[in-house]
Amino acid sequence: MKRLFILLSCVIFCLSCRSNKNIPDVSGIKVNLETKRYERDFFSIDTLNIAASMNSLLQKYPKFTPDFVENILGLDMDSLLIPGNEQDSAIRLFIHDYRPVKDSSDLMYKDFSKETSEIKNALQFVKYYFPQYKLPQFLITFIGPINANFETSFGTQGDVLTSEGLGIGLQLHMGKNYSLYKSREGEEQYPDYLANNFDEKHITVNCMRNIIDDLYPDNTNGKPLIEQMVEKGKRIYLLTKFLPNTPEYICFGYTEKQLKDCYKNEAVIWDFFLNNDLLNNAEQNIIKNYIGESPKTQELGEDSPGNIGTFTGMQIVKRYLEKFPETTLQDIMKTDASEIYTKAKYKPRS
Incomplete structure (x- = not known):
């Protein structure tokens, strides 16, 4: 049973990382470099x-x-x-x-x-x-x-x-x-x-x-944490589209295990932001703890990655795109972060 659980977790992780492998054929696009x-x-x-x-x-x-x-x-x-x-x-x-x-x-x-x-x-x-x-x-x-x-x-x-x-x-x-x-x-x-x-x-x-x-020059300075999380999530999502064959953990700058743990604890991470009333916080010294470079997210344990808000931000973006599948990449990048968050109605399962 334990082995089955481990295998199932790995399958869920792989599906979560790249659930949509509809990679466009770009072989005919000429690039001079x-x-x-x-x-x-x-x-x-x-x-x-x-x-x-x-x-x-x-x-x-x-x-x-x-x-x-x-x-x-x-x-x-x-x-x-x-x-x-x-x-x-x-x-x-x-x-x-x-x-x-x-x-x-x-x-x-x-x-x-x-x-x-x-x-x-x-x-x-x-x-x-x-x-x-x-x-x-x-x-x-x-x-x-x-x-x-x-x-x-x-x-x-x-x-x-x-x-x-x-x-x-x-x-x-x-x-x-x-x-x-x-x-x-x-x-x-x-x-x-x-x-x-x-x-x-x-x-x-x-x-x-x-x-x-x-x-898309970054213009998130001064915005509340949730908006900065979603903006960071939009950028990572776009990065995975430019690099569809690159493992997602590399795009995040995590280790493979760190990303697996993030997916496994997606609801726990979200509850942490909610329970600590962090989403509307606009204080830079608070925000940098969750979307800035750091070795870990202190409150979530030694093995958690830093910049964990970006992971959650990308999940919100993906949830929005599930609800509005006709949205193009250009559309999602232009859509206001607060609108994405509101319409996504993000609530990961425990």
Whole structure:
């Protein structure tokens, strides 16, 4: 009987995660995406003649180089184009300190064709659902300092959408046990619950997160918790549509077990929000406990994931879509979160 229960739970989990596998055929949608290895060009510059080297980089990457220098390295682009300027030493130091990271990335990502193919496929789904959206045409890999990260509506990541294309910060995709993350600076910057997602599997996920933020800039600040939960849920739901073959737990940033436990305890989680009168709370220090990055949800136990409100938000979105199946992705993203919550009449079974 116990074995039957376990098997049944697994079946329910699988059905819950992807109950609708009606994946559209996007094979006929053409996507032009060229991969450029910026880190290889950058780490090959002549450190005795940085101004000339930076000019060459600027010619090859006219938009990305200023973004990289100013927003990732925190230096001044114009100064670096002047021979013998005082910022040359910062470039030399960065290249020296991060040469081991670059060498490791050369081994791990010698061939980027697999990742490029996955991202192209995801962009086909973007174009299918949003035909008017202008897709990026370049995929640019780079190595930045360990503290080079970007805040998205989904959380912190090392990848960014720039004016020249999708930027992939390989320094945050070297595998959770990479030595850089185990250094003192690394552990201070990225606790295990963040570093656990610093792998190859999250490259395409992070790219699509950036696309979603570009399509729908986050404007939830100041809204009550329930509205922010639903908005986050809408984004995760959209992410799963762009990545229909990616396990749902990866889209959430959970472990597989954490997501299984969330589905198993869906009603318990919802009762927690109701019983503690949290849904209409608009205090940011309260809200961040349930939709922000954290190792766990304190009140729900050591094994619970952080950002658990996003899980509930997505279940509300799915319930709404069950009631209104004619709703398109564009419709659901434009529908006010409070309307989705009210009409969904979400009440998970205990």
